[in-house]
Amino acid sequence: MDRDDPLGPTPHADVNSVLHGFLSTAQSILGQNFRGMYLHGSLSLGDFAPDRSDIDFVVVTDSDVTKNQLVNLQRMHARFDLSDSPWATEVEAAYFPQDALRRYDPANAMHPHIVRGEGTLVVERFDSDWIVNRYVLREHGVTVAGPDPRRLIDPIDPHCLRLAVADIGVSWLEPEFLETDEPRALQLRGYQAYIILTLCRMLYTLEFGTVVSKPHAAHWAQKTLAGHWDDLIEHALTWRKDHQDTPRSDEVARTVALISHTVERCREMSLSPVKPPVG
Known part of the structure; x- marks a missing residue:
């Protein structure tokens, strides 16, 4: 998807504006480490409602984010959380290196994550419930930028x-x-x-x-x-x-x-x- 396209990746112009902002800043911070950005949750399953839903996205990197990249990503999310956007505090985002996204591995499960309403991007453990989110990403994920998510995630039985x-x-x-x-x-x-x-x-x-x-x-x-x-x-x-x-x-x-x-x-x-x- 062309990130400058005002018609995508969702039917909601205000959501698209938020996504394009995160995409542009994340690409700037991550540089060559950026692999792709994808929507999951209600925006991918077709039940998104502005008056009840949040914005769920995953950013995929080639390798683990560096300490400097993590600090800058934390600042990005903190700025947005304090902004006057109606979607401030309504974003859930995760940052996975490619090898960790492909399949669930409890030995490789510590990654940056921000939860709706919490305002801080922290490195935390992703448990087996993310097998469900991986399934949604693979089978229904909406590409904001990057290759087809089916190329990044193994099929889930x-x-x-x-x-x-x-x-x-x-x-x-x-x-x-x-x-x-x-x-x-x-x-x-x-x-x-x-x-x-x-x-x-x-x-x-x-x-x-x-x-x-x-x-x-x-x-x-x-x-x-x-x-x-x-x-x-x-x-x-x-x-x-x-x-x-x-x-x-x-x-x-x-x-x-x-x-x-x-x-x-x-x-x-x-x-x-x-x-x-x-x-």
């Missing part, structure tokens, strides 16, 4: 995708929400909506061995889960950034019940001795 999701349930959901009396994060409406839709997509991936948009997975879950969480899922689908009310205690309790159901399915998949058929 559906069973490996299922196991990665199962690991998320056991290593994150269970200790974070089921081993505490008061999961305070669920008392934030936006985070509760995020968790509910994430659970729907996890259940979909466990069933079919692929990744779809959160709304697609949510509508499937409403039809599949015997109506137990229909209204909860519907409220999550209609959440917007300006919805700041606090979930009721019964809504939090039912969200925990959906988490428990998902963790149970994850445990079943983790213990599965054979490769399940692809739905």
Whole structure:
């Protein structure tokens, strides 16, 4: 893609402006180390909504960023986070060297990452949940600059995708929400909506061995889960950034019940001795 093209890479002019700014600055900082820049998340899966979504991108480098490059990338993100852009604090970005992006390797998993709302680019460990993001990048990623992402990431087997999701349930959901009396994060409406839709997509991936948009997975879950969480899922689908009310205690309790159901399915998949058929 020509980075000066005002029509791309998304249908949203303000998002394109943000992406072109990051692309230009990142290329200047990284020089010959720059390999490509790609969108994943809602911008690649087709469910992006300006009033609820963030901007997710990955920058690929030929080798690990140097200390000087890291400092300059941190300054770039800090400036943007403090800017008057409506997308300030709404960006999640990761920087991977080519060899680390190609396949998940726990021995090569420390890379720069900035999380939505946190404002600081830090080097941190990427766990096996990034197998899911790699799948989205390979199969649905939008190229901002660089070669086709299929050339950069090895194919991911559906069973490996299922196991990665199962690991998320056991290593994150269970200790974070089921081993505490008061999961305070669920008392934030936006985070509760995020968790509910994430659970729907996890259940979909466990069933079919692929990744779809959160709304697609949510509508499937409403039809599949015997109506137990229909209204909860519907409220999550209609959440917007300006919805700041606090979930009721019964809504939090039912969200925990959906988490428990998902963790149970994850445990079943983790213990599965054979490769399940692809739905």
